[in-house]
Amino acid sequence: MRLNNTPPITINRFNLPEAEAKVGKAIRLQTQPIQFGAISPGMIGPLINVNNAAMSTLANNPLISLVASDLGGMVLPRSTIELFKRGPDAGRETFLREISGTLTNTFLGGWLGILVTSQLAKMHWFNPKAMSFKAWIDKPTMDAFQVVAQKVMQNAAEKSPQTIRQEFLDAILQNLQSTDNLSKTSKYAERLNYGRLWDRHTMPVGAPGATWQDLRDMYLRPGPQRTFHIDEMVENRFNHPMYLDQVEAAKARFLKANGLTSKTELTAELKPQFETAIAKVEQLLKFQIRRELTDIARMPSEETFIKGLTDKAAKEGFLTSEASLLNPFEEGKFLIGRKPTKDILSMLKYYMEEHINRALTEAEAAIKAGQAEGNLGEVAYKILTEKGFIQEASVESKFLGKLLGSLKGLLRPILPSLEDGLMPYAIKSKLFLTIIPIVMAGIFGCSMVLINNEITRRKYGGKTFFPGEEALRQQLQGESQS
Amino acid sequence: MITPMLLQRHIMPSFRANQAVKFGSMTGMALDVLGDFTKLGTTAVKHNQFIYAAVILSRILFARSPNERWENARRDALGWFFWFMGNAIVKNVLTKVVATAKPELGEFLISNKDLNTQGPLKKAVSFLFAPDKFMGLNGDKQIEEIGQSLIKTATSPQEIETITKLVRHSKNVVGLIALFGLIASILLLGVVINLINIAMTKADLGKRIHQSNQQDAIQPEQGMQPGINPEMALPNANPVNPMAQYLQPTPQQSMPGYNYYGYMNPMGQQAVNPWQQQTSNPWAAYQAPQSAWGQYASPSYSGYYNYPGYNQGY
Numbered sequence: 122m123r124l125n126n127t128p129p130i131t132i133n134r135f136n137l138p139e140a141e142a143k144v145g146k147a148i149r150l151q152t153q154p155i156q157f158g159a160i161s162p163g164m165i166g167p168l169i170n171v172n173n174a175a176m177s178t179l180a181n182n183p184l185i186s187l188v189a190s191d192l193g194g195m196v197l198p199r200s201t202i203e204l205f206k207r208g209p210d211a212g213r214e215t216f217l218r219e220i221s222g223t224l225t226n227t228f229l230g231g232w233l234g235i236l237v238t239s240q241l242a243k244m245h246w247f248n249p250k251a252m253s254f255k256a257w258i259d260k261p262t263m264d265a266f267q268v269v270a271q272k273v274m275q276n277a278a279e280k281s282p283q284t285i286r287q288e289f290l291d292a293i294l295q296n297l298q299s300t301d302n303l304s305k306t307s308k309y310a311e312r313l314n315y316g317r318l319w320d321r322h323t324m325p326v327g328a329p330g331a332t333w334q335d336l337r338d339m340y341l342r343p344g345p346q347r348t349f350h351i352d353e354m355v356e357n358r359f360n361h362p363m364y365l366d367q368v369e370a371a372k373a374r375f376l377k378a379n380g381l382t383s384k385t386e387l388t389a390e391l392k393p394q395f396e397t398a399i400a401k402v403e404q405l406l407k408f409q410i411r412r413e414l415t416d417i418a419r420m421p422s423e424e425t426f427i428k429g430l431t432d433k434a435a436k437e438g439f440l441t442s443e444a445s446l447l448n449p450f451e452e453g454k455f456l457i458g459r460k461p462t463k464d465i466l467s468m469l470k471y472y473m474e475e476h477i478n479r480a481l482t483e484a485e486a487a488i489k490a491g492q493a494e495g496n497l498g499e500v501a502y503k504i505l506t507e508k509g510f511i512q513e514a515s516v517e518s519k520f521l522g523k524l525l526g527s528l529k530g531l532l533r534p535i536l537p538s539l540e541d542g543l544m545p546y547a548i549k550s551k552l553f554l555t556i557i558p559i560v561m562a563g564i565f566g567c568s569m570v571l572i573n574n575e576i577t578r579r580k581y582g583g584k585t586f587f588p589g590e591e592a593l594r595q596q597l598q599g600e601s602q603s
Numbered sequence: 604m605i606t607p608m609l610l611q612r613h614i615m616p617s618f619r620a621n622q623a624v625k626f627g628s629m630t631g632m633a634l635d636v637l638g639d640f641t642k643l644g645t646t647a648v649k650h651n652q653f654i655y656a657a658v659i660l661s662r663i664l665f666a667r668s669p670n671e672r673w674e675n676a677r678r679d680a681l682g683w684f685f686w687f688m689g690n691a692i693v694k695n696v697l698t699k700v701v702a703t704a705k706p707e708l709g710e711f712l713i714s715n716k717d718l719n720t721q722g723p724l725k726k727a728v729s730f731l732f733a734p735d736k737f738m739g740l741n742g743d744k745q746i747e748e749i750g751q752s753l754i755k756t757a758t759s760p761q762e763i764e765t766i767t768k769l770v771r772h773s774k775n776v777v778g779l780i781a782l783f784g785l786i787a788s789i790l791l792l793g794v795v796i797n798l799i800n801i802a803m804t805k806a807d808l809g810k811r812i813h814q815s816n817q818q819d820a821i822q823p824e825q826g827m828q829p830g831i832n833p834e835m836a837l838p839n840a841n842p843v844n845p846m847a848q849y850l851q852p853t854p855q856q857s858m859p860g861y862n863y864y865g866y867m868n869p870m871g872q873q874a875v876n877p878w879q880q881q882t883s884n885p886w887a888a889y890q891a892p893q894s895a896w897g898q899y900a901s902p903s904y905s906g907y908y909n910y911p912g913y914n915q916g917y
Contacts, residue, residue, distance in 0.1 A: 190788050301714050309753065313753070563653070566654055567661035587668045
């Protein structure tokens with residue numbers, strides 16, 4: 122049985138001369154794929170294989186695992202026992218209680234999260250930076266990446282954007298380490314390259330090699346699917362006549378509303394109003410363009426790209442499916458404790474897209490425009506983390522503007538705003554996008570208790586009682602009679 | 604050893620420590636407690652735990668009788684613990700047993716613990732929210748990958764054979780332990796806890812009825828009229844065995860919530876036999892005036908106290 126889509130492994134592809142030299146004789150080549158099936162013969166072997174496959178699915182999918190244990194361990198046995206031991210009312214109540222629990226406890230929060238995010242991400246008042254929340258990075262990982270970004274960016278040396286990107290990626294990729302113990306034992310450490318992404322062809326063993334460089338190049342390779350240059354693409358697309366016409370139309374509307382024509386010169390009083398109004402229109406248009414570009418760019422190649430990264434890390438490097446991130450700047454310390462390698466690599470991609478690249482692009486523009494001073498890395502780090510470093514015109518939606526205006530004072534500390542650095546902006550947004558659905562799911566779960574009680578109450582003409590207890594009382598009565 | 608989180612706070616001016624962006628203490632706490640989705644659309648286990656805990660509290664709060672409240676507390680509190688942690692604990696114990704008995708397998712089965720958790724408090728939090736990670740066990744996928752890596756660098760066919768065997772054994776052990784953990788959780792959560800609940804509620808009801816019988820048996824010796832109160836006795840009370848009226852309920856009397864000790868209305872007037880005053884709502888005579896939600900807020904307004912033993916002085 123082939124597991125995890127592992128391709129055939131043959132030892133003749135690797136280190137054969139070296140291995141023969143070690144043992145002092147010719148080695149028989151293993152050309153068949155190594156398959157780790159059950160070793161028990163007869164009927165038990167296939168059963169063990171089936172069990173391994175089922176348990177592997179559960180272990181690698183926490184939600185499926187929770188649902189399986191909930192359905193198998195709570196919904197079915199509890200409903201059945203209640204039905205036969207305490208009657209149909211108790212059985213019905215138990216089934217409704219448990220099945221709603223399965224839905225609420227495992228799925229509802231996530232579903233509501235997708236719903237809330239998909240709606241809020243489109244709203245300019247909530248997401249003025251047009252950040253893609255599909256590029257989701259959990260907070261501990263973001264904290265870890267920030268530590269590395271700070272070291273790389275806050276540096277006196279003047280660096281090009283590409284150098285900063287390379288150094289950032291190197292610091293992460295070289296310090297990923299498999300969580301297994303075997304690669305740290307004296308017996309296997311060298312053979313497994315300490316569970317690092319280092320290439321096994323590299324000599325001496327234990328030094329960075331070709332694999333991490335390949336991975337880094339995959340991240341750095343320009344292309345729309347990487348969205349590295351999306352901010353430049355926004356500017357380019359904005360110069361399309363379709364968008365410029367909209368700006369011209371906005372200008373005409375403003376002039377018409379003030380009883381002017383295009384040939385009339387604006388008064389000193391109207392000029393700032395005119396500029397602010399047009400700046401708002403331009404910003405809204407750019408918001409839309411950026412959102413469209415990020416969505417288009419991500420869709421087709423996302424999974425393939427991340428799978429390519431993960432496969433390369435596991436098959437050519439020595440990472441396994443779970444990895445830690447060592448602190449590149451402090452020996453023996455960890456930045457990420459234990460996480461699926463695929464998640465770390467995909468979040469690294471998102472962090473590059475939504476944080477590092479945006480910060481670098483904005484920093485370059487800010488330095489060119491004379492809005493910021495200092496070297497590129499330092500300015501980019503400020504854009505990444507600080508609030509109000511570069512002031513941008515605030516744009517509010519027509520419909521929610523008034524409402525938000527009144528709530529602004531209250532929500533200001535927690536609502537993401539244009540003035541926020543990219544990372545605080547992401548964290549604030551995520552706080553909303555997580556807590557709202559979780560609380561909604563909790564309220565739904567709690568209300569199910571009342572609904573369940575109400576169903577029984579109505580069935581019995583308004584009498585409130587616990588059917589399980591009543592059934593037992595009747596049983597006791599029956600026993601006393603007999 | 605300083606943890607990464609502390610490292611960040613002390614050495615790196617993170618955005619939370621950044622002067623320009625201030626999160627209030629409540630915001631910071633919310634971030635730490637609820638955090639965020641690990642991935643969009645996938646609730647993290649701690650969210651599942653939080654939602655389930657809220658649901659448990661509501662079940663306990665809105666229980667319709669003390670026995671239901673106790674049943675909820677036993678079933679759901681244990682359910683919460685074993686649902687999220689039971690499997691992990693069973694897996695951990697069994698894996699450690701196998702690893703001790705067969706150290707060569709143990710090398711494949713045990714992994715680094717979550718290295719972000721140093722110190723007793725963080726260990727406790729990690730155990731609470733991510734017991735699987737805290738335990739430090741390799742998954743079957745990881746074992747497979749380690750095996751493939753070792754085979755890549757094997758220097759002899761014998762070594763390939765040995766590694767293949769070890770990997771197969773390890774994967775089988777992981778699968779069987781996971782199956783055992785799952786079965787244990789299912790049995791405990793679905794069957795054992797439920798049966799315990801039923802038994803305890805039954806015992807409580809039996810005890811109350813027994814106490815009621817004893818009380819009724821004492822009262823005639825004190826020269827009192829059999830039964831709780833002559834005014835409350837049902838018209839068909841049996842003078843020889845006063846409990847007979849309770850032990851032989853009519854079909855209507857066995858309806859839920861019926862007070863088979865008789866009913867004294869709130870004005871203290873003579874008891875009413877509801878079965879002689881049938882209306883369209885047979886319960887109307889028993890119901891105290893109540894608001895639409897009042898019945899949930901306090902069991903004192905519910906029909907529960909019309910049950911034997913709850914308004915009859917024992």
